[in-house]
Amino acid sequence: MKMAVGCDHIVTEIKDDVVKYLKKKGIEVIDCGTYDKERTHYPIYGKRVGEKVSTGEVDLGIVLCGTGVGITNACNKIKNVRCVLTQDVCVARYAREELNANVLGFGGRVSGMGMIEDLIDAFLKTEYHPTPEKDAVIEAINGLIQHDPACGKEDLFDDLLEKWDRGEYHD
Numbered sequence: 031m032k033m034a035v036g037c038d039h040i041v042t043e044i045k046d047d048v049v050k051y052l053k054k055k056g057i058e059v060i061d062c063g064t065y066d067k068e069r070t071h072y073p074i075y076g077k078r079v080g081e082k083v084s085t086g087e088v089d090l091g092i093v094l095c096g097t098g099v100g101i102t103n104a105c106n107k108i109k110n111v112r113c114v115l116t117q118d119v120c121v122a123r124y125a126r127e128e129l130n131a132n133v134l135g136f137g138g139r140v141s142g143m144g145m146i147e148d149l150i151d152a153f154l155k156t157e158y159h160p161t162p163e164k165d166a167v168i169e170a171i172n173g174l175i176q177h178d179p180a181c182g183k184e185d186l187f188d189d190l191l192e193k194w195d196r197g198e199y200h201d
């Protein structure tokens with residue numbers, strides 16, 4: 031099992047704990063960053079994790095930001111990604127089994143590490159139970175993606191980061 035993990039600067043230390051937890055379970059991890067507390071922007075890391083899942087470079091992903099909302103939204107914009115934001119083990123299990131969720135998202139400022147570990151365990155222990163109907167819905171969801179030529183660009187958020195540096199951008 032290979033997983034990609036990503037976060038913004040708000041929750042770097044929690045992401046590091048998640049990476050340690052996964053490695054302790056024998057999972058190979060690609061840490062997509064961010065790696066320190068320097069101010070950055072969550073879509074960059076949602077996109078990075080989503081792309082690794084989408085291309086099949088990893089089996090599953092985990093993303094986290096302060097609330098989990100921003101980074102899961104960004105991740106879900108990548109084709110083939112089905113990212114679930116939850117604080118509930120039952121939802122983590124259902125999302126995997128019925129909806130074939132392939133990225134798990136948390137709010138690092140909302141959920142504690144104990145809960146996060148339980149959510150990861152539930153997500154990883156559960157397998158997708160495919161049916162032609164569920165697969166057809168997933169295919170239809172993929173069809174919703176609107177292709178934007180800017181999509182593949184790594185520097186997509188550079189202008190926002192620069193505004194932040196100049197003190198012009200607040201979230």
Ligand code: RB5
Pocket residue numbers: 038040071072095096097098099100101201
């Ligand atoms: C900080 O950028 C904060 O907005 C982010 O961590 C997250 O909480 C968004 O959902």
